[in-house]
Amino acid sequence: xxxxxxxxxxxxxxxxxxxxxxxxxxxxxxxxxxxxxxxxxxxxxxxxxxxxxxxxxxxxxxxxxxxxxxxxxxxxxxxxxxxxxxxxxxxxxxxxxxxxxxxxxxxxxxx
Numbered sequence: 457x458x459x460x461x462x463x464x465x466x467x468x469x470x471x472x473x474x475x476x477x478x479x480x481x482x483x484x485x486x487x488x489x490x491x492x493x494x495x496x497x498x499x500x501x502x503x504x505x506x507x508x509x510x511x512x513x514x515x516x517x518x519x520x521x522x523x524x525x526x527x528x529x530x531x532x533x534x535x536x537x538x539x540x541x542x543x544x545x546x547x548x549x550x551x552x553x554x555x556x557x558x559x560x561x562x563x564x565x566x567x
Contacts (some may be wrong), residue, residue: 479508481525488529501532 475484485507491505506528514520541549 470538476523476525481527484527488527492529492531495531499532499534503532504528506530 473485476482485505488505490514492505496503506526508526508528510524510526511521515524541551543549544554
């Protein structure tokens with residue numbers, strides 16, 4: 457087989473991936489896979505990597521097709537914990553209950 461020939465049977469997909477888009481797709485997939493594995497290990501949550509190939513007839517030549525691809529990754533995210541606040545009637549958020557007096561009134565006093 458010459459350098460323009462695809463391998464038939466086993467390995468045809470691997471050959472295609474290595475040669476499509478001058479190997480850039482394979483490099484992008486490799487990078488996306490490493491990023492996904494790192495995120496999964498760091499968060500302990502699942503993620504997803506999808507490689508989609510679209511093929512359509514060229515329209516000019518009977519034996520020619522146009523192949524495009526798309527790489528999508530869904531990286532897991534850390535859970536963000538909620539935080540408790542008090543809300544006033546005016547829409548403000550406060551750390552302390554708005555009507556409760558403090559046990560110690562330190563504000564404005566020198567020690």
